[in-house]
Amino acid sequence: MGLLSAMQGFVVIGIIIGVGYVAARLRVAGSTAQMVLNQYAFFVTNPFLMFAILSKEPITKIFHSSIVVAFFSALAVGLLFLIINRLLFHMDGAHATIGALNSLYLNSNNIGLPIATYILGNPALVAPILVMQQAVFTPIALTALDVTTTGKTSVKRILAQPLHQPLLIGSLGGIAVSAFTSMTGHYPIPKFIYDPIYMIGQAAVPMILMAFGMSLHGTKPLQNKTNRSANIVVTILKNVVMPLIAFLISYFIMGFRGKVLYACVVLAALPAGQNVYNYAARYNVGTTFARDGVLLSTVTSPIVIAIIATFLS
Template identity: 30%
Template sequence: MGFATAALSVLAVLVVYIPLARRRGRSRSHVVIGALSASYANGGYLGLPIAVYVLGDATFALPVMLLQLLVYAPLALSLLDLDVSGRQPSAIALALAGVRNPVSIAAMCGVLLSVLDVDLPDVVAEPISLLGGMAVPGALLAYGVALRFGGAIGSANRGEIAALAVLKLVWMPAVAYLLARFAFGLGSHEVFGLTVMAALPTAQNVFVYATRFERSALLARDSIAVTTALSVPVLFGLAALLA
C-alpha cells in the first residue's frame, strides 16, 4: 500500500497545482518544475535516514524513491526535453525522450541489476561508485552556489512558492494520512510512516533538473529552501500527533 499511497498523494497535488498554474498562463516547463517542487519528496537524503533511525524500517522510503526514480522523474524530464526542443508531447515523443534520458536509463539499469542480482566487475563498478559518491556533494555545492545568486529567497514568485509549500507540507501529507488511515485501513505505525514520507521537503533533484534544462531554476531553488526550513516543525508536529 505504500506505493499506492505515494502515487495517489502525488496525483492529489498535481490535480490542484496544474490547473491553477495553467490558468495563470505559466509555460509548460514552469508547470513541470512547479509540480515537481510541490510533490517531489526528498526521499533519499532525508527519507531513508528518517525511515531507518526514526521509524525503524527502511521500506517506508522505498515506495517514494521507486515512484520518483522510475516513473515521476523520467516523465518530467521527458516533458522538459520536449519543451526545450520545441516538440509537442505525444506518446511516441515521450517514449523516445525517455529512451534518450540518462536518468531513465540509469534507473532501469539499476533495477534490472538488483532484480537479477548481478555483481558488476570492479573495472565497471568502481568508476560508477566514484560518480555516485560525487552526486550528493555535487548537488549540494551547486545548490549552495545558487543561493548566492538570483536574489533573496522568495523575492520572486513569492505567492506561488507559498502555495507550493502548502501543497508539499500540508496537502500532500494530509492526503497520505487519509488514504493510509481510511482508504487502506493501515495500522497506526504504518499511517505515521507514510504520512511522514509525504511531508518530506522538496528534493534537491528538482533544482538539478531545472538547471539542466535552464527552466525555472529560481522557483526550484526557493521551493527547496522554504519547504526544507518549514518541514522541521511539520515533522515534529506529525510526530507529536501520530507517533
C-alpha cells in the same frame, strides 16, 4: 516517545548538516568539496546502500501496498498546482512543470534516507517511492519539459532516463536479489562480497547530509519576487496538503494504522527532491524557482514531521 524519537532523529541529521555547513564556511577541502561529495554519493555510496538494504529485505515488504498512498497523494498535489497555476500564476508550460514537480517530487535520497533511517527505523521504506518517481513521474516531467522548451521530444532519451540513475539501478539490483532469495530460499551474494558493499553504503547518509549542509552556505532564497508566491503555494502543497491527503488515503481507504500509517504520512511530508533543480538546470528553465522551492520545503519539512510525530507516532 514518538515525538522524542523524531526530535532525536532530527538532532542527528541537523548535527551532520551543521558539520557540512561549517566545513563549507571554513573552506575545508576547497570550493569543490560539495560537488565531490554529491558526485561520490550519487554514483557510489547511495546505490551501494540501496542494494545492500533491499537485497536483504523480503520482497513483500519492498512492494508494500503503501506505494498506492505515495502515488495518489503525489499525483493529487501535482494536479492541484497545475489548477492553481492556471487560475492565479499563469506560468508557461515549462515553469508549471517545475512547480508541479516541486509539489509532488519527494527527496527520497538526501533527506528521505536519513529520515527513514533515524526516525522510521527502516531505510528500505524509501525504495518504492524512489522506483515510482524514477519510473513514472520523471519520464512524464521530462517529456513535458522537452515539449515546452523545444517544441519536440526524443522518446529514446526519455526512455533512457532511468538507465542514467545509479540509485535506481542499485535499487533494482537489490530488488532482483531479494526476489531470487524469495523464490529459492537462498541469498546468492557471498558474505565477503556483501560486506564491502554494505560498508561503502554506510557512508551514504553522512556524506549526503554534509553535502546538503555545504549547499546552504551563501544561499539567499526567495530573492525573485515573481516566484515568491508560487514557491509558498508549492511548499504548502508539498509539506501540508500532501501529508494530509496521504493520511486520508491511508486511514480511510487503505485501512492503515500504527507504524504503517505513521510512515506513509511522514514520508509524504518529505521536502521536494533536489532532482527537480537538476531537471530545471538541464533544460535551463525555472532554475531559481526550482531551487527556492526545494530549499523552502526543506526548511519547513522538519516542523511538519514533528507535528505528525506528536499525533501519529
